[in-house]
Amino acid sequence: MVLLAAAVCNKTGKALLSRQFVDMTRSRVEGLLASFPKLMTTGKQHTFVETESVRYVYQPIDKIYMVLLTTRNSNILEDLETLRLFARVIPEYCKVLDEADVIKNAFSLIFAFDEIVALGYRENVSLAQIRTFTEMDSQEERIQMALRQTQEREAKEASKRKAKELTQLRKDAAKTGRGMPAGMGGMGGGGHGISASSPVSTPIVESRVDEKPAYTSSRQVTSGKAMKLGTKGKDVDQFVDKLQSEGERVMSSTSTQVRSAAETPAQSAASAGKESVHIESKEDIKLSAGRDGGLENMEITGVLSFRVSDERMARLALKIDLGNERTQIQLHPKFDKEKWRAEGIAALKNPEEAFPLNNEISILKWRLQTTEESEIPLAINCWPSEAGKGCSVNIEYTLNNEDVELRDVVITIPIPPGTGSPVVGSCDGAYSYERSALHWQIPLVDASNNSGTMEFSTPGGKPSGFFPVKVDFTSSTSLLGVTIDEIVTATTDEPVKFSTDHKLNVSKYEIV
Numbered sequence: 475m476v477l478l479a480a481a482v483c484n485k486t487g488k489a490l491l492s493r494q495f496v497d498m499t500r501s502r503v504e505g506l507l508a509s510f511p512k513l514m515t516t517g518k519q520h521t522f523v524e525t526e527s528v529r530y531v532y533q534p535i536d537k538i539y540m541v542l543l544t545t546r547n548s549n550i551l552e553d554l555e556t557l558r559l560f561a562r563v564i565p566e567y568c569k570v571l572d573e574a575d576v577i578k579n580a581f582s583l584i585f586a587f588d589e590i591v592a593l594g595y596r597e598n599v600s601l602a603q604i605r606t607f608t609e610m611d612s613q614e615e616r617i618q619m620a621l622r623q624t625q626e627r628e629a630k631e632a633s634k635r636k637a638k639e640l641t642q643l644r645k646d647a648a649k650t651g652r653g654m655p656a657g658m659g660g661m662g663g664g665g666h667g668i669s670a671s672s673p674v675s676t677p678i679v680e681s682r683v684d685e686k687p688a689y690t691s692s693r694q695v696t697s698g699k700a701m702k703l704g705t706k707g708k709d710v711d712q713f714v715d716k717l718q719s720e721g722e723r724v725m726s727s728t729s730t731q732v733r734s735a736a737e738t739p740a741q742s743a744a745s746a747g748k749e750s751v752h753i754e755s756k757e758d759i760k761l762s763a764g765r766d767g768g769l770e771n772m773e774i775t776g777v778l779s780f781r782v783s784d785e786r787m788a789r790l791a792l793k794i795d796l797g798n799e800r801t802q803i804q805l806h807p808k809f810d811k812e813k814w815r816a817e818g819i820a821a822l823k824n825p826e827e828a829f830p831l832n833n834e835i836s837i838l839k840w841r842l843q844t845t846e847e848s849e850i851p852l853a854i855n856c857w858p859s860e861a862g863k864g865c866s867v868n869i870e871y872t873l874n875n876e877d878v879e880l881r882d883v884v885i886t887i888p889i890p891p892g893t894g895s896p897v898v899g900s901c902d903g904a905y906s907y908e909r910s911a912l913h914w915q916i917p918l919v920d921a922s923n924n925s926g927t928m929e930f931s932t933p934g935g936k937p938s939g940f941f942p943v944k945v946d947f948t949s950s951t952s953l954l955g956v957t958i959d960e961i962v963t964a965t966t967d968e969p970v971k972f973s974t975d976h977k978l979n980v981s982k983y984e985i986v
């Protein structure tokens with residue numbers, strides 16, 4: 475299949491957004507889309523139309539059309555398959571499927587379109603994958619910005635040095651009464667002329683900037699080279715202009731990123747007490763289990779990032795243990811995938827490259843989604859039964875994953891109005907009764923003390939009233955067992971001291 479462009483247009487063929495995958499002018503795309511509604515035979519449910527030069531493969535979605543422009547000799551079955559994937563992406567980013575919403579979310583959509591193509595559209599790419607990669611790319615852009623600033627700083631310093639050297643040479647020349655040494659003459663009028671042309675090699679910046687368009691997830695658009703929608707810079711400006719004219723707030727400056735980098739001295743001062751290599755990981759769990767057992771769904775996502783505050787430590791490789799084998803992993807695209815697969819080591823493709831200082835860099839994301847009951851970290855068994863006019867409730871927790879230590883566990887059981895105050899018979903840990911719920915608190919659950927029970931009764935109520943039971947806790951290690959085994963210098967393989975910090979957020983943990 476030769477995909478020329480993926481576009482979203484309205485019923486009259488007005489282009490709302492279009493991503494071109496070949497060199498194609500804006501007017502050509504707009505022209506093709508404008509003539510598209512006329513080609514459709516009204517009333518019939520077709521999915522493609524052809525002209526002499528192109529094929530339109532399309533799908534109506536409410537008031538808009540998802541349209542792929544392909545060559546005529548591409549495989550129509552593949553085209554349709556791809557179309558479906560593109561079409562599924564739209565509701566992911568737009569709640570209301572109308573013109574305004576498409577324009578509002580244009581950058582997210584274009585980014586997602588790019589990922590479909592980048593991931594190879596014939597593969598069975600899931601929406602979750604697209605989302606992950608899209609988020610990852612905006613993270614990558616942040617790194618680019620930081621690297622570019624480092625590069626600019628280095629360039630400035632280099633030019634200062636050169637200027638000094640030149641001044642010295644001139645002085646020397648004046649003293650000895652000779653002219654400038656051969657080879658220096660071409661550099662011209664003093665230090666200023668040099669800085670503009672001083673080449674500074676920072677390959678990590680160059681490659682990324684030229685290859686791919688860069689957008690941030692917050693829909694800020696960076697100006698200049700980094701921002702390329704089509705293959706021509708001019709198209710970009712026009713596209714941005716167009717969005718602006720249609721009400722999109724487009725920020726055309728990099729000032730926000732510059733500011734965040736300027737804050738770094740203060741930030742590094744604030745991080746006193748941490749090692750100069752500091753690892754931060756965050757995990758989030760969403761879990762919903764049935765009251766009669768069974769896991770409806772569990773999703774654990776995590777991200778690992780690190781911050782280097784010492785220049786001597788800026789070239790690093792991280793040995794990471796992934797723990798649970800079924801966890802899906804995304805490594806930052808700048809890292810060497812082969813090394814990762816073979817050795818579990820996260821290192822930049824080029825070991826000579828330095829990480830930008832004082833910037834939080836995400837290198838790894840992970841996700842486990844499962845309905846496998848045995849994966850529940852802390853199982854809750856809540857067993858209410860009728861007792862006379864009221865209820866008797868037995869409730870128990872069991873730590874299934876004995877590799878983790880859960881702290882500040884709070885199990886909250888609702889006590890609906892009309893149930894009356896609960897009378898607690900026995901309880902491991904502490905409890906309180908407030909805000910129409912019984913809060914059962916256990917300071918620590920670990921392998922050495924992995925279960926506990928509580929019994930209470932109520933003067934009224936129904937057994938079904940004690941749900942959903944909600945659980946909250948913290949953990950200072952990854953629930954999935956993602957851990958950093960070792961950090962070494964990338965070139966000399968020497969161990970580096972580092973500090974870690976793990977945060978768990980329980981977004982949802984309910985027995986319903």
Ligand SMILES: *[C@@H]1O[C@H](CO)[C@@H](O)[C@H](O)[C@H]1NC(C)=O
Nearest residue numbers: 555596597598599600601602
């Ligand atoms: C695509 O992936 C989904 C979920 O991973 C799977 O159910 C489906 O069978 C796959 N389709 C093909 C054609 O591989």
Ligand SMILES: *[C@@H]1O[C@H](CO)[C@@H](O)[C@H](O)[C@H]1NC(C)=O
Nearest residue numbers: 901902903916917918923926
């Ligand atoms: C286990 O933990 C519970 C709840 O904190 C506590 O009441 C109990 O004393 C602990 N048992 C042991 C053997 O430490």
Ligand SMILES: *[C@@H]1O[C@H](CO)[C@@H](O)[C@H](O)[C@H]1NC(C)=O
Nearest residue numbers: 757758759978979980981982
């Ligand atoms: C953390 O959990 C709360 C609910 O407890 C949720 O509202 C919030 O969005 C979560 N934060 C993140 C970063 O996922």
